Amino acid sequence: MNVRSISLASRNVWKARNIRFYSQSNNKETTHFGFKTVDKEQKEDLVKGVFSSVALSYDVMNDAMSMGVHRLWKSHFINRLDAGMRPGSDRPLDFLDVAGGTGDIAFGLLDHAEAKFGDIRSTMTVADINADMLREGEVRYGKTKYAKEPKQRVEFMVQNGEIMDKIPDNSKDVYTIAFGIRNFTNIQAGLNTAYRVLRPGGIFACLEFSQVENPLVDYIYQAYLFLMLPMMGQLIANDRDSYQYLVESIRKFPKQEEFKGMIEKAGFYVPDQGYENLTFGVAAIHIGVKL
Amino acid sequence: MLGRIGIARRSAYRFYHSVDHTVSRKSSIDHVILDKALTYIPRFGFHEQCITQAIRDMSYPDSLSGVFSSGNNKDFEVVLHWLKFNRNKLHGDILDPTDQFHAIKNEYDRVTYLINKRLESNIAIKPYLHQALAQLVVPYNIPSSLEELHQLSDDIAFYAGDNSNDFAWYLKRMGLSTVYVSSELYMLQDTSENFRDTKEFVKEKVDSLRSLGTGYTNIEQWAAFNGISLINLIKSQLLRG
Numbered sequence: 024m025n026v027r028s029i030s031l032a033s034r035n036v037w038k039a040r041n042i043r044f045y046s047q048s049n050n051k052e053t054t055h056f057g058f059k060t061v062d063k064e065q066k067e068d069l070v071k072g073v074f075s076s077v078a079l080s081y082d083v084m085n086d087a088m089s090m091g092v093h094r095l096w097k098s099h100f101i102n103r104l105d106a107g108m109r110p111g112s113d114r115p116l117d118f119l120d121v122a123g124g125t126g127d128i129a130f131g132l133l134d135h136a137e138a139k140f141g142d143i144r145s146t147m148t149v150a151d152i153n154a155d156m157l158r159e160g161e162v163r164y165g166k167t168k169y170a171k172e173p174k175q176r177v178e179f180m181v182q183n184g185e186i187m188d189k190i191p192d193n194s195k196d197v198y199t200i201a202f203g204i205r206n207f208t209n210i211q212a213g214l215n216t217a218y219r220v221l222r223p224g225g226i227f228a229c230l231e232f233s234q235v236e237n238p239l240v241d242y243i244y245q246a247y248l249f250l251m252l253p254m255m256g257q258l259i260a261n262d263r264d265s266y267q268y269l270v271e272s273i274r275k276f277p278k279q280e281e282f283k284g285m286i287e288k289a290g291f292y293v294p295d296q297g298y299e300n301l302t303f304g305v306a307a308i309h310i311g312v313k314l
Numbered sequence: 315m316l317g318r319i320g321i322a323r324r325s326a327y328r329f330y331h332s333v334d335h336t337v338s339r340k341s342s343i344d345h346v347i348l349d350k351a352l353t354y355i356p357r358f359g360f361h362e363q364c365i366t367q368a369i370r371d372m373s374y375p376d377s378l379s380g381v382f383s384s385g386n387n388k389d390f391e392v393v394l395h396w397l398k399f400n401r402n403k404l405h406g407d408i409l410d411p412t413d414q415f416h417a418i419k420n421e422y423d424r425v426t427y428l429i430n431k432r433l434e435s436n437i438a439i440k441p442y443l444h445q446a447l448a449q450l451v452v453p454y455n456i457p458s459s460l461e462e463l464h465q466l467s468d469d470i471a472f473y474a475g476d477n478s479n480d481f482a483w484y485l486k487r488m489g490l491s492t493v494y495v496s497s498e499l500y501m502l503q504d505t506s507e508n509f510r511d512t513k514e515f516v517k518e519k520v521d522s523l524r525s526l527g528t529g530y531t532n533i534e535q536w537a538a539f540n541g542i543s544l545i546n547l548i549k550s551q552l553l554r555g
């Protein structure tokens with residue numbers, strides 16, 4: 024408890040200084056950027072800055088931080104969704120992977136659809152607000168078998184997940200977002216947009232960091248997050264601030280039940296319990312269905 | 315003083331009680347899909363194809379199958395829903411006041427009737443019954459299978475009029491579960507007309523449960539009597555100094 028309270032106290036001092044730095048005029052609407060409070064217009068740029076600076080070392084860092092577990096989560100997420108055009112169906116599915124920069128979910132979904140259902144017609148749109156992350160994804164795409172197909176099925180586009188101006192209403196069947204939605208300035212707007220672009224019967228699936236429910240495990244996890252991660256960011260990616268932001272944004276993200284409520288508020292039907300905790304709730308899968 | 319005891323009793327946690335295990339949210343989309351999927355079992359067996367077909371019938375995209383949390387294992391989803399559906403059907407059947415069930419007075423005869431009634435639902439899908447049983451004993455599925463089995467035996471015991479409130483509560487349910495599973499396995503191999511042999515088997519098993527129950531009560535009485543006698547004996551010896 025001591026370690027955390029001391030580090031939180033010192034950060035509060037640091038935070039107080041930064042608030043002044045970011046909020047020049049007091050009458051603007053503000054939101055949180057990690058533990059800092061910033062103007063709403065600024066958050067988008069700040070998040071862009073974080074991901075531009077981590078784009079290249081993104082996967083190495085993910086592996087180091089989660090000790091490889093993020094690969095298991097993603098694989099479970101894809102299996103859980105079990106999406107793909109079933110044999111005998113007359114219409115291929117349209118996938119949309121938002122904040123899917125590096126494309127691991129996107130290619131994973133297509134691989135699953137082909138391996139399990141022999142689906143080689145469904146299309147994939149990878150959208151990300153950050154052009155640097157998207158470029159990283161396109162480089163990887165070049166190395167997959169999908170790049171060699173005569174008819175291109177994968178498409179990359181720079182899109183703000185809250186607006187999605189290039190994606191028409193009722194045009195997608197599966198909307199996935201893995202470790203992206205907590206960076207949205209307005210999460211509810213992002214969910215409403217997801218509802219807008221999905222067809223009836225379409226499914227919204229979100230994999231995101233969440234809150235550990237067991238207090239003892241949570242204590243250890245918090246200590247790990249706040250003490251180890253920024254240091255690893257410094258040592259491996261030479262970028263302490265970006266990883267400090269990641270840690271704080273994980274803390275700020277709504278709890279499972281609260282986020283489930285937001286999904287329902289956007290209009291989705293939430294089946295069963297509504298979410299599935301992974302590794303004590305470090306991450307959680309949320310599902311919503313547009314009816 | 316009395317009041318305080320009363321409050322303490324009311325707030326005490328009850329470790330066993332009968333509950334009504336109905337399937338929740340009947341109008342929800344997953345429930346509607348599964349209900350429809352059950353009608354395809356005679357065609358595809360216990361296979362996720364049933365779900366795919368049900369979704370297609372409702373002209374939704376294939377992606378809707380993601381609504382089920384079992385992910386990769388939708389075959390089991392069909393099996394589990396089949397079990398829940400039939401358990402509920404049992405409940406619906408005996409609610410009917412004209413059902414002959416209400417003429418049976420003895421608890422064990424009621425049990426026999428209910429088990430037979432439940433087994434009757436299996437007749438329509440008997441060629442695929444082995445698939446369902448195979449899914450139920452996959453280690454990963456065992457917790458859900460056992461839970462469903464317990465709920466079935468709990469329902470049967472409850473409808474039969476069980477009012478035990480001691481350790482017999484557990485024994486009875488375990489006994490009923492054993493009888494049900496063995497009868498279902500027996501049914502798998504039964505080729506007799508109208509499953510006459512299975513009915514005979516159920517009757518035999520329930521009868522042995524009945525004698526087991528009598529035996530249990532006798533042992534309980536014997537142990538209680540001797541326990542009290544022993545205490546009295548010790549007391550009298552102590553009093554003599």
